[in-house]
Amino acid sequence: MRKTYSRSHANRGAVLERLIDMTNKQYRNKGVADVRKVPTPVQITGNNRGRVTGYTMKGEWVDYVGIRNGMGRAIAFDAKETSNKTSFPLDNISEHQYEMLKSWHQKGAQAFLLVSFTKLDEIYLLPFKLLETYWEDAKKGGRKSIPHPFFFMNCDLVKSEKGYVLHYLKSV
Template sequence: MAVKNRSYANRGATFERLVDMANTKYRNAGVADIRKVPTPVQITKSKGRLVEGRKETAEWVDYAGVYKGRAIAFDAKETGETSFPLKNLSPHQYKLLESWHKKGAVVFLLVSMKKFGRTYLLPFKVLQTASEVAKNGGRKSIAWETFKNECIEVNSKDGYTLHYLDALEV
């Protein structure tokens, strides 16, 4: 009998595979070129072809690329809760999204709400508002109602596993 790995390290891996499949289809169709940003690794030991290393703290977001002549950057997050905890996004990632947003890039989060079986595109402005509220002592997460009312639901469509670029056109 196979044992399912429920480790922290594999959390969100299935969701990221769906995003990767959509990105490959976008690239093959000439729609966009968006790629997964590799996790930085510091090599600690090297002997011949064998290399040991440790993952460094991610300062980048999961994905970056170009769409319709504009830079695009986003992170894919998954939560099993009824809200999205802001602590799931590191301060470095938030600052990168904020910087790119100020420079005119398309930035957002793709959030899989596992409890509801739905995925949403969370625009940066909604994230920014929630972050400001949290900084001022308010709620430290984004409520399900906010996703329903202020975010764009992402679905499978036209052969895309997650047609998130379609959500940008709404």
């Protein structure tokens, strides 16, 4: 099954991921943590004289995994963006991403989402336990999104500080 994406859809999240990648490099260089982006799996369908064709496959991982120095705890998280100003739709998270975060959390990892409200220019760290509450409620027919005021009241706002582009580990 081949999917085609518009350029804007394909690049959705690229700005947030670039900020995270720069921060992760800073963390590695300072010996704070080693967190890496998990590559998106690609199925190669052909190679015609050096022109490779294929499609991205459904991943089984989240965007980033790693370990924090000094604590020795694993880190697993996904980066999500929404242009919605009032809430974060839970359908932005796939079932496999949620299940992986849950599994890693249950085994002692620091599992979370970095959620960017692009039109508000705000990025929040949503710990897995808070995500779990909304996810399980939605499965029972409850609200299918997390309201922005919930982030404002219960999650840490992640920003540039102490020389880090996006100092998310401060909140972990």
